[in-house]
Amino acid sequence: MQHGKYRFIVGFLVVPLALYALFVLWPFVQAIFYSFTNWSGLSPDFQMIGFDNYTRMFEDEIFWKALRHSLIFAVVLPLLTIGLALFFAFMLNVGGRARKGAAVTGVRGSGFYKIVYFFPQVLSIAIVALLFKFAYNPTDGVLNSLLRAIGLDSVQPDWLGDPDLALICVMVVLVWSTVGFFVVLFSAGMASIPKDFYEAALLDGANRFTTFFRITLPLLWDTVQSGWIYMGILALGAESFAVVHIMTVGPRGGGPDFSTIVLPLYVYQNAFGPGQAAYATTIGVALLIVTLLFATVVMRLGRRERLEY
Template identity: 55%
Template sequence: MEDTTQRAGKDVTGSGGRGSEDRLTPGMRLRLAVAFVLPPRFTPDSVRYDRRYRKLDQYRFIVWFLAAPLLVYGIFVVSPFVQAFFYSMTDWTGYSSSYRFTGFENYERMWNDDKFWDATRNSLLLLVVAPVVTLALGLFFSYMLTAGGRRRSEAVAGVTGSGLYKIVYFFPQVLSLAIIAVIWARIYSPRSGALNAGLDAVGLGSWQREDWLGSSWAIWCVLIVLCWSFVGFYVVLFSAAMSSIPNEIYEAARLDGAGRSLTFFRITFPLTWETVRTGWVYMGIQALDAFALVNVMVPEHGMDVLPSYLFSKAFRDGQAGYATTIGVALFLITLVFAAVMMRIGRRDRIEM
């Protein structure tokens, strides 16, 4: 009985000792903090063999591994955004180092600027319509090239010459947007443009316009060029996603009597949704950044989108502070759009 009592007392004492060891003293916290920034070879043995150090060592590897990329990202990406927020509250001209802090005057001016709201409406129209049209065409063409042509020996197969079609569709991606804008500006030219000449050749002369790019049709002309220039990229992107779908799934659908439309909406589209969602965000950002097309194609004051209006205020009017305010608005629109699309487009992952 006495031995049992002594052993129990020792156990209590031992557990109490371990509990005291588990408590971090200020000195131990300091040693662990120093060990976090020191290389492992310089870590004292009194810290190296502590179980808390082993956990700390795992986080140290992750932190040091990400330190350099995060530093570069902070300097070249985050820092310009912070500077833009600061300069949006100044009257900086962009041509001198002097400026005056004005608070929210630029934001109040932007709120009452009719031209800003016209440019915003044009940008939002492109943001809504361009991804829908471009992704719909990309999905249709990629499905036809990947699974639209059936053969007796295969469950699914692309149409004849699908490899050549992919090259043709992707060709606009090789060209610069500035070159595309120049080519289409010539097509829309009222005197020697191919559009008016083509309409006249097929007996639709009443549809001709004297100024396609200087009227209310300008936004729709830019929209057509934007969709045409990017649809090839999504044809290749969606074709790669559809090619990763196992043929056994298509074979099972074919045995069940599913047609092309039912196969697309019940199999192909759900299994490529993650790619479609990513493409939607990317195309929306491209639609918001239609500066090159508008600046090259559309005559001055014909129409504006947010990037072109920002450019005119910064480099033509010398109002860099107000231009950065417009840039902040464009940044917030892009951020909200990406967040909403990633949120509403979320769905349970389909396990193969």
């Protein structure tokens, strides 16, 4: 009987695991292999060169700029996005004044606010990047037009053309486009917390600040940790690539003076620009290591005793 059970389990797992190995694990193995070669990506011919690509990468100033910017994204973007999402979700679900016999409720119009916060998720990240690129236009963009309208003609920043501002402008777009998803995620988590906990806290005289840090955050911690890892991966991956590539200046994005270059974009530039696919896979391996280290650090630092209710 036990033997038949195991055969049944293996029969169901063998096909999904084979597909996972073929389409997920095997590309990683190929990327690591090609990082030790001299391969253009345009032909099947390649030459083994050992660690030359890694030596070149460690001596590449643009790589270190891209790595620094990606690490800034991985640290700052989750902090801002998760923090704002927790605040908005708390106010929408718990932060309102008591009314109609309900001791715990969200702010008035919370249903409408949820739609407003989630609206950016309906738009493609490419559309969002284009909209903000027009808004940041120094000549006729929305931001500088508003500054002129209120009499600040002398304050006309070149938002995406200033190396000191460009990276901040990109981060603002990423926060705006992703915070709504986490508002919905945390709202779902808060809805599952028994209202009795909040009502008991109110009877004991707890304010919103105490209620959040003593009840909401501890009971929502697993969701917050998962959201932190997910946001960090977004910041290190496709989201940052799309926004930087579309919004920033330069022949292939990442400017000015590589002030917004990130690792995914640098991989793309090397693979499809000068045709240095092997060097691009080397940078991709570095990005993989950074992503794994980020997830490991967040899981280790966020480890705590699980609370159940």
